[in-house]
Amino acid sequence: MIIGYARTSTLDQKAGLEAQQRDLAAAGCEKVFTEQVSSVDMAKREKLEDAMEFAREGDVLAVTKLDRLARSVAHLVKITERLQAKGVALRILDGAIDTTTANGRLHLNMLTSIAQFEREIMLERQREGIAKAKAEGRYKGRKPTAQAKAEEVLKLDNDGVPALKIAETLGIGKSSVYRILSEAKEKAT
Template sequence: MLIGYARTSTTEQEAGLEAQTRELKAYGCDEIFQEQVSSVSRREELERCLKFVRKGDSLVVTKLDRLARSIPDLVKIIGALEEKGATLNILAMNLDTSTPTGRLLINLVGSIAQFEREIMLERQREGIAKAKGEGKYKGRAATARSKSKQVQELRQAGLGASQIASRVGISRASVYRIFGGE
């Protein structure tokens, strides 16, 4: 049985999810699991998919990055599939782990993908450091601290922390932090 898995990182990527699903159906997947969640979050549909897979099945994804976030994650997923006697098929790479060549290539491709991601993150950190040095990068603006005056006024008016937080649009914890700074 061919079992498809489609994922996008956000709910705004509706067209991407539809395209993956269409491609998986065209390939002949009998069952398709799909979700719109970041790869760093818990992927409940992937978990359900891996539980659903049986001996002789093939898990099919359109691209490697839709399935795994890192080499250890990929190894874990492939291990779970192998334990059940199932294989992995990545359409964009024409890669099938039911063959020795496919198993070799999945490890090479996964390693290259992780390397690319680490290089990209390194460049991003360097860019942020450079921008900070030039005074162009100041980070996220503090939202709660900028509302300190309003929080204090509402407290003087006799409102409680929950009411203040709701009115001002910040968390109760932030309200208490502002109270603590008096």
């Protein structure tokens, strides 16, 4: 059985997710696991875990691109070792990599190293750009999402909704909810 895994980093990348699903279906995937989670937040990639658990000996786990699966050599090694232990092959459609062959395994290892290098260079450039913008007084940082939802937090709290449920409902951290509630109480006194 060919099992597909598709991932985008953010919810607004709907077209990218649909394109991956289309390509995986065209490659013969009978079941596709999808999720929208940042590759930086590896701990929460539940659908990848589900796909790997679902796979059985003789199956193939397919992804459209290497960066949809892993961002570091270490992470990719862990994934491929788990798959190999189960007798599951890995296929990366972009680049025609198939780990059922020695050539495919070599190609995969080389591309992983290049992908990690590219990511590190991109992050280095990003840090340099931020430092330059800060030095010039132009860096504003990202807009605080939790503070933008402070009014909603306070309304839900007034309605008796527990803080953890507020965080889940609004898609913000529980510490942000507690901070907003604490600030509101300080202002009230």
